[in-house]
Amino acid sequence: MPVYSEKVMEHFMNPRNVGEIENPDGVGEEGNPVCGDMMTFYIKVKDDRLEDIKFKTFGCGAAIAVSSIVSEMAMGKTLDEALKITPRSVADELEGLPKNKYHCSNLGAQALHKAIKNYQSKKKKGGGKS
Amino acid sequence: MRKIYLDNASSTPLLPEVREVILPYLDEAFGNPSSMHEWGDTPREAIETAREQVAQLIGADAEEIIFTGSGTESNNFAVKGLALAQQNKGRHVVVSDIEHFSVLNSARTLEKWGFELSLVPVDKHGVVDPADVVKNIRKDTVLVSIMHANNEVGTIEPIKEIARLTREKGVVLHTDAIATVGTIPVNVKELGIDALSLAGNQFYGPKGVGALWVRKGVRIMPLLDGGVQEGGRRAGTENVSAIVGLGKAAELAEASMTARIEHLTGLRDRLLAKLPSRIEHVVVTGHPENRLPGHASFCVEFIEGEAMLMLLNSQGVAVTSGSACTSRALKASHVLIAMGISHELAQGSILFSFGLDNTAEDVDYVLEVMPPIVDRLRQMSPLYAKFIKTSKGGK
Numbered sequence: 217m218p219v220y221s222e223k224v225m226e227h228f229m230n231p232r233n234v235g236e237i238e239n240p241d242g243v244g245e246e247g248n249p250v251c252g253d254m255m256t257f258y259i260k261v262k263d264d265r266l267e268d269i270k271f272k273t274f275g276c277g278a279a280i281a282v283s284s285i286v287s288e289m290a291m292g293k294t295l296d297e298a299l300k301i302t303p304r305s306v307a308d309e310l311e312g313l314p315k316n317k318y319h320c321s322n323l324g325a326q327a328l329h330k331a332i333k334n335y336q337s338k339k340k341k342g343g344g345k346s
Numbered sequence: 347m348r349k350i351y352l353d354n355a356s357s358t359p360l361l362p363e364v365r366e367v368i369l370p371y372l373d374e375a376f377g378n379p380s381s382m383h384e385w386g387d388t389p390r391e392a393i394e395t396a397r398e399q400v401a402q403l404i405g406a407d408a409e410e411i412i413f414t415g416s417g418t419e420s421n422n423f424a425v426k427g428l429a430l431a432q433q434n435k436g437r438h439v440v441v442s443d444i445e446h447f448s449v450l451n452s453a454r455t456l457e458k459w460g461f462e463l464s465l466v467p468v469d470k471h472g473v474v475d476p477a478d479v480v481k482n483i484r485k486d487t488v489l490v491s492i493m494h495a496n497n498e499v500g501t502i503e504p505i506k507e508i509a510r511l512t513r514e515k516g517v518v519l520h521t522d523a524i525a526t527v528g529t530i531p532v533n534v535k536e537l538g539i540d541a542l543s544l545a546g547n548q549f550y551g552p553k554g555v556g557a558l559w560v561r562k563g564v565r566i567m568p569l570l571d572g573g574v575q576e577g578g579r580r581a582g583t584e585n586v587s588a589i590v591g592l593g594k595a596a597e598l599a600e601a602s603m604t605a606r607i608e609h610l611t612g613l614r615d616r617l618l619a620k621l622p623s624r625i626e627h628v629v630v631t632g633h634p635e636n637r638l639p640g641h642a643s644f645c646v647e648f649i650e651g652e653a654m655l656m657l658l659n660s661q662g663v664a665v666t667s668g669s670a671c672t673s674r675a676l677k678a679s680h681v682l683i684a685m686g687i688s689h690e691l692a693q694g695s696i697l698f699s700f701g702l703d704n705t706a707e708d709v710d711y712v713l714e715v716m717p718p719i720v721d722r723l724r725q726m727s728p729l730y731a732k733f734i735k736t737s738k739g740g741k
Contacts, residue, residue: 228653228656274727277656
C-alpha cells in the first residue's frame, strides 16, 4: 500500500457524494479502465453555482479520495471558482499524494471541469437550464 | 481485529528452526568464510553444509549450486551469464511472455547488447505450449528461459516436455523456479534442465539470498567480478547467516513437503470453490488444476485492485494485486494481459497466497469480508453502473 496521508485514507474510507444525479445539468468523464482510473462527475447548477455534485469512480485509493475531495471543494462554488480548482490544489487539500498518484489529481480536476463545460455548452445551445 | 497474512507469494515468515540456526552467524561466528584462520572455519563449513542441503532439495550435486543475493540476481545471472557465455554460437534467446521482470528485463538488456529476443505466448490459463517454444528456436538460439510456475496466477509449466525438446535442439534451458522450489517437488535431473533459479524468502528462509543451479559442463559468465568466492563464479563476501538460513529452510522443506502441499491445497481449493459463489462476476485466473498449492488468484469485475487491497487491509487481511495502480510502473499485469484478459478486468486482479500458518477459519473470514468490500466498491463504480443499465436494457 502506498503511503497515503491520513486525509486521503479518510476520504477513501468515507468518500463523500458518491452516486449519480438523475437529469444532471452536466456530466464529465475522464480516464478509462485500461489505465486503471476512471471518474464520472454529475452536477446540478443553480444561479451559476454548483448546487449538487455526485461522482462514480473506478480506481485506486487515491482516485477515490480525489473524487471525494473534489466534490467537497467544488460544492456550492460558482462555476468560475470551480474551474479554478487545479490538480495542485486538490493534492494540497489532500495533504499530499505519492508521486506516482499525482495523475489521479489531474483526473479529478479534469472530470469536474468537463462536467462544467458540458453544462455550459448545453446552455449555449439553448437546451440547458440556468 | 483478526490479522491474516495471505501474501506468502511475496514473502514467507522465517520458521523458528531457521531463525535458530542463523543467530550464531549474527553473533560469535562472524568471520569471513574466505579467512584462512580459525574465525573463517565455522562460517566456511556452514556454507558448504547449506550447499548440500539446497542441492539435496533439488536433486543436484552440491558443486553445481551458486549462492546469490536474491532470486532476481539468480535470474539476471542466468539469463545474461548463460547467453554471453555462448555468444560465439549465436545471439538469440527465447523467453515466455509471462516471465518475471527479472528474466524479461534481463533479456531486454541482452537486446540492447545486440542479442535478438523472441517471446513465447501463453494460452488463457498461462500455459506455455512446448511446441510454441520449439517454433521459436533458430540455428542461432543459445538460451531458452521458461519459468517453472508463475508467481501471479500459480500456473505450473510443462518444463519436462520443454526440456526434452530443447535438449533435442541442443539449446540451454534455464527455468525460474523461484515460485516452486521448496513448495512442490523439483528435481533438476528429472526435469532435464540446464539451469535453475531459487530464492529463500519463498519457502520460509531469509530474504536477500537465493541460488542458481547450473548443470556441470554448462558454461556461464559471472555477473559479479572480484574475488574467487563461489568457485570464481560469484564474487563477494557471502551473506553467511542468510545462506545458512536458506540451507535449513531447504532441509525443512524437503522433510515436510507432502504435508505442506496437502495443507495449502486444502485452503486454496476451499477459497477457489467458495469465493465465486459469494461474489458475482469474478473470474479464477491461472490453470484450474496445474497450479501452485497455495495460490488462489482472481479477477473481480468492475472494481480496481488497490482499492480492494486497502479495504481488505483495513479488515486485517493482507494480499496482493496485479492492478496498474499497485505496480510502480502503473501498468496492469503483463501476465494477465498475455493470458488474454482485458486491461479492464486485469485491474481487478487479486492474489491470495496461503502459508503454513493459515487455517480454514482464515478462508472463512475472507469469504465473510470480501463480498461487502466488493459491493461497496461496485456501488462507487461507473463501470458497474453501466453494466447494470445495459443488462436491464437488454431484457
